[in-house]
Amino acid sequence: MAYEYEEQEEKFIPMQKGSKAFRRLVKDIFSMKRDSTILVIAVLTTAIAATLYPLALAFAINSVIAGNLANLYFYAAIFFMLYIVQFFSNRERTISSTILAQSVIKSLRERAFENLQYVPVTFFGRVKTGYLISRITNDGETLSEFLTFQLPQVISGIATVIVSISIMFHYDFNLTLYALIVIPVLMGFTISLQSKVRRNYLRTRRAIAAITGNLSENINAIRTIKSFNVEEKMEQRFDGLNTTNFKANMKATLLASFYGSIIRIIEAVGIAIVLIAGAFQLKAGVTSVGILVAFVFYVQEFFEPVVQLSQLYNSYQSSMVGVARIYGIIDFPKQSATENAESSAKFHDRIEFRDVSFSYGEDDALSGINITIRKGEKIGIVGHTGAGKTTLSNLIMKFYSPTDGEILLDGKSLSQVNTGEYRKLIAPVLQEPFMFKGSVYDNVLFSNPGATREQIDALVGRFSLGEIFRNLPEGLRTNIGEMGRNLSEGQRQAISILRAFIRDPEILILDEPTSQIDPYSEKLIIESLSDFLKDKTLVLITHRFSMAALVDKIIVLNEGTVVEEGEFQDLLNSDGVFHHLYTIQYGNSGDS
Amino acid sequence: MVDLSDETKGLGKIFAVFGPLAFGLRYLRERKWVLAIVIVSSVIATLFRLLVPIFIGDAVTSVEKVQFSNVEYYSILIFVVSSVSGGVQFIVNYGSQYISQTYAYNLRKDVFSHLVRKQFGFFEEQTSGDLLSRSTMDIEASRNFILNTASQLIPTLFLIIFAFVFLFTINPYFAGIFTIAVPILIFIGIIFQRKQRTHWRRIRTYYGQMNEQLQENIVGNRVVRGFSAEEQERKKFSGTTGSYYDEYIIVAKLRGKYNNLMPLVVSAAATGILLYGGYTDVISASVVGPLVSAVNIFNLISFPVSFLGRLIVFSENARAGISRIQTVLDPVQDENLESGDQQRLRGNLKFHDVDFKRGDTEILKNISFEVKAGEFVGLTGRTAAGKSTLVNLIPRFYDADSGTITIGATDIRKVSLAMLRRSVAFVPQEINLISGTIKENISFGSSNDGLETIRWAAGIARISDFIESLPNSYETMVGERGITLSGGQRQRVAIARALLTRPEILILDDATSSVDPETELEILREIRKDLSGTTVITVTHRESALRFSDRVFSLNDGVLTEGEFREKEPVASGDFLKGENMEEP
């Protein structure tokens, strides 16, 4: 299975190397000073208690041998006390490691989410929704296991290794060197596998992202799938991805399990070397029996965490791939820096397109556009589908920037204006009404959380939209479902209109706002609109000439250029595109 | 169905830990033998690993006795035993992963196949983001449990039983003390289990919610930007991640307390043995060797016991995940897609006294009408009057509450859904294209057609010129949901997609609302010309399209009337239908 899309995505969202991502992660973790300190202390306390209780036990046994009951009780009490200490330190360890892990994950997700709000709009044309979701949720989750359970182990492991190595050196320098012979082998082995391990885990992350992406697309297209009765075809396609995921995981496991087994064998070799070397040294009289015995004990103490640490290596790699994928989103450059731009935007006079051209990539969607929208002016934009009307409105909204030429707000280039502030002047009705889960009220309030329900009710009354919502079981409080699925399309458009109007904006951009609304309701809306629009600037894209009454000037677009411009009557009288479109809609269509 | 409810009584409660395992076995099917191998291997690996310290002990003894040849012998033995245990451990690791991945694979497949068979109603209740998390992370949560039980449960239990038997052979009283600890452990386990439950449910739910909000935010990114609601959205999302975090911390606190309480109970028992054994030894002046072994054994099992505690955590997470997955696996809302090899449905389309309710609202009342085969009819009416609802009944996306719909002489409920939907092509208002090439999109419903036919369909939909003007023509990629196309282009691709199936009945539900009237009319004309045998129902608000239709129906307040077209001045459009009450709502 080829990963065409995935590779493209990874090129588009570059990924840091594992070690870099790790360093960054460690920084994130240790920036939480309190909890990381608690964690380290708790881990060390546990480790110390663990080394002490054999001692307490030994003293207790000695007391038994000595027949001293009082001492037995005393040491038994200490023995138990140590466990109680461990109980508390372990408890703190559990809690603080979870706090660290979950805080890191939470902050990664939130930062990724935040950046998504500011990446250029084009980003969403390149990256699939399900894949993005997978990065933020699933990839984030790979950290959970690693940070919660394994990080404490790493800390205690490193501590134990340091302690036991020092003791070993203290006992017998040469013998320690023998014991450490296998360490370079271990490291060499680990490093030689590194890139392979990483690639394997990357493959598993891709595979689960592909599954999520496919599911997301299928669920969203479920109506189409059902209409065309292609459920089984979709199942087959999903099965392909599911199988890829299975194989990717098994492949990663194969290497990880192989690695784990080899590590155990290397450990055995290490112990055997110590034993044999020790025996020789003993023979040569360089060392004593007592030291060798103690030594073997510490070699085991030393190897245990080494083996554990190496086994964590897989989990480490897998989470580093995951975290690097989230960092990719966090680091994605934001749409043109507006931070340093003037912080407030005002609209005094006009918006001007100066020789504006725009291309989505290949051909120009708009070329050589010169138009002026004066404050308070009402402009209509008409034209065939694909003419570039929506593109034009996208440029005004600053969703995209012109490839050529300039858009000026009161003479200042739009690229110099703070995007957020500028958009506060505008309220759009987009061609595709988008609804959030929640009630009708929630959806309207989205654009203006300060507004009240009464204001919405008043607005509904003013534009006679009550009739459109009459069927809703709980009126405007009705839950409309994800993407407003429990509504008719016309109702969604009505909400979209309300959402724009409740902002009482200076500039209204309406992109085919009533295309799915019946002409009678539309008429009612139009009747109240002229009053509402007083002092407002309007850009209206429409195929409905009934709306022409609202506008002062009409711009006709054709294949990305302005072909006609003027007042309704003038355009109607001239024999151009506009006249043609008009006749089609209202004149005699002929052959019916 | 495996019982995952809270209702299990008494001791059964602790066995409920294995509920997810029983659920998992269903998805292992003929791979159960792998599980058996893994379990056996895990026991062997554990045994061999226990041998290593014994041999080291022996080696040390030989060193002490200055028997150097024995040292070499033991060194080799250690190496061999470690290699064997390493090899067997490989089987355990790989095998348990195989088991858990097989489980996840089969479960995911099952989930998907249920998912695509769900009725529309299901998707109106669920959100896609949440469904995503059910099919990924919830499965993952249960997979993790299976992975851990497969590889570690049996050795763990084995170690505990081994410890018990060993204690018993040393001194039955020691075993007695151990026996007292067991019910306490179980009791703690049950409380631990119970206290976590609601929190895992919430964790899994919040995870779903996170997916849901991401989905909404990404798809609706233009609305968010358009209204500068970025900050608001960020707060909403961090509300969810915050709740998710809080629940995790609550579980961590429970874990910190109860999971560590378990080894503490074990060590209390060890202390008990130390005191009791020490006391009797002092009194009877016997050797201390057995006492030392007994206390050490206790040390040995405190890790397995705390592992069992962790297993409870995994199990609760898995259980919460599985109960969410079961919403999808529940076949109640599944459609039956079995296709009988019947003929396509042909003939007049007839509604007979059809009623349809959504909740308590009557959307369609007593609808009766007939459309002749090959006729071209327009359907109009006020927004939210129920037009879409009505046409959705034809391919049975919803079923009428009463009354019948027939095509030819056949009741549409009497034929397979597959056949019905192959006869009826439906172009909805809300267009959904898939990411892929334009060609893939057009041939979505009938992938066997060649480029010529695709061109033909695109030609009728008046989109072929545009497509061919693109540098990659039919191989041009359209973005997700078709976002690289303009609204009207998308609608026309969808029409071409429907035409390619050469349906008997074509339903256009306001499918040209973003297409300019001129192009729309051309499309309608082409359809009438090239698909002359096809019955066409077009839902529209446009005068020009209505004028083009053979007959026009109007739906208002759930009642259908046949209207006659009235020539009228355009500006006050909306009152162009005679004899019905559009003027006074």
Ligand SMILES: Nc1ncnc2c1ncn2[C@@H]1O[C@H](COP(=O)(O)OP(=O)(O)O)[C@@H](O)[C@H]1O
């Ligand atoms: N995101 C995009 N990526 C690439 N091409 C696009 C994108 N959006 C629109 N286009 C193309 O730009 C042209 C103009 O589209 P648009 O402005 O949406 O037209 P309309 O006038 O119907 O609103 C169309 O040919 C369309 O295919």
Ligand SMILES: Nc1ncnc2c1ncn2[C@@H]1O[C@H](COP(=O)(O)OP(=O)(O)O)[C@@H](O)[C@H]1O
């Ligand atoms: N999936 C749904 N769930 C609940 N109510 C719905 C759903 N779809 C539509 N409705 C409601 O049914 C009524 C009719 O909707 P619809 O048939 O889409 O109207 P039309 O197509 O005539 O505009 C509306 O009040 C709408 O809110």
Ligand SMILES: [Mg+2]
């Ligand atoms: Mg458009």
Ligand SMILES: [Mg+2]
């Ligand atoms: Mg509709």
